[in-house]
Amino acid sequence: MSSIGTSLLRRSVIIKETLIHKADPRTKFFFFLWISIWAYIFYDYVLTAIFLIGIIILAIIGKILKRILLSVAVTVLPWMAFGVPILSVLFPWNSTLMYKIEIFGWQIPFYYEGFAWGLTWPLRIGVCITSALLFYLTTNPANLIALLFKLKLPFRFIYAFAAAVQLIPLLVDEAGTIYQAQLSRGLRTDVGIIKRIWNFLILIIPLTLSSLTKVQIRAIALESRGFSAPVIKTCPYDIRFKSIDYAFFIGIIMATLIMIYIYIVYGFSPIVHLKQYLISG
């Protein structure tokens, strides 16, 4: 397996003995849903940034800070770097002028509405991704599968979930192998960006076919080991709510009450006082 594929699967879960790791997967999954919904309810980049900082603090506790920061760097920062300058100038609902910059004799106006939109949306996406990663990176997949069975979810759904967990590293690995094969058959890499995109497009058919075959082999291997047996699965570890989970839920309830209060009293943009735009949701 190529190094990227290996590392993706091998390091998808970071084994540590922290409070976050000890928490029940259901608690962490509920937290992911809860904070993502609040990030979308409020249209306030300061508050959303506070949510993100909260997740980063939990990532520090869970000793997965590096991975979380990396995902923030990959998802949030590039969108901000592109979105903020473009939207500050071109956002259709721009009305509040912040300042003007002179470029080549042109006065370019920068507006608050576009600026705020360009900040808020990447932060919202960042909150979703990082909270999902907080759940995923600290939860043992075998435990998760056993939990899904325990929750009596439909078998097909669990199978699809298991396949999805396996598919990501397989795809990355296969893409690497096929790309190297194409390179050895003369695929040129010293070309422009359009040609490079085309190079990746021509990987899609062999990549899809080969990954499907591999997923099928894995499905056979899973099936041969009793995956579909209609029995109560044994979880490798204890899956039950512990004191950490109850403490977490108490915190979530308190935070929910505070946020409901803020929403009712100060509205959806309590700190930066933005107007609501249809497009912003």
Place this chain on the structure above:
Amino acid sequence: MKVLSKQEVISFQNFSYSYPTKRNVLIDINLKVYKGEVLGIIGPNGAGKSTFCKSLNGLVPHFYGGTVKGNVTVAGMDTLEHTVAELSTKVGIVFQEPENQLSGLALTVEEEVGFGLSMLGFSRELIKERVKEAIEKVGLKGLERRSPFELSGGQQQRLAIATVLAMKPEVMVLDEPVALLDPIGKYEVFSVLKELIKEGSTIIIAEHEIEELAYLTDRILFLKEGKIISLDNSRNVLSEISKLREAGIDPPSITELTYELEKELGIKFDQYPIKLSEAVKLYSEVLKIK
């Protein structure tokens, strides 16, 4: 020569199978495998070796669909009447690609070995005990906490064998288990197999490494285009040089050499050697006479 038990573990009765997309992959297979027996399966590509293996734990036809005639019974269970999951404690399969048969859901070697047992709802205590035992048997002790993806090909294949051993199946099926391994990996896997054979396990092994089969198997099933060409003790099947060549299979080198010498020198040998030690003994005698 090993004395075979009379206890029947596998029985194929007039078994024929067609995939939904390919007809007559296995045609009218009739055979019995006995407890403690090691049966090798040889044949050119497309002979039906893998399909034969997959019919033992019900993947054929439950997973692939297709049409079946006749039946296969393993440890008293008709594979058509039982699910793959039910058969998983009776038949354990090790496939060709070590990496693709990992569950992809376990973080460590011991979790991977215990995965099948936990899917079957065994108790944690029993899983722990079986995992320890299986890991020791395949020589992966000390690597329990390692990620399965950090292992070498040979180690991964031994891990795959351990995952099967942990289920304590009555029959172990290996479908070209060393085809993708380097020489060290092959050596590691064959060493484990030799140990299992010593312990009296019932093993079915489809393999291209025909020379190794001579050392491992009691009988060999020779398939071609889905039909049985030969089913006999290993020596007799591996000595059918012209039949093997005709099917595109290389006979063991020493057996082939003896066959050629017999033709060339006009000497009649009682039997062809299939192992190196037998060849040394035979040629020593011939050279002494000369």
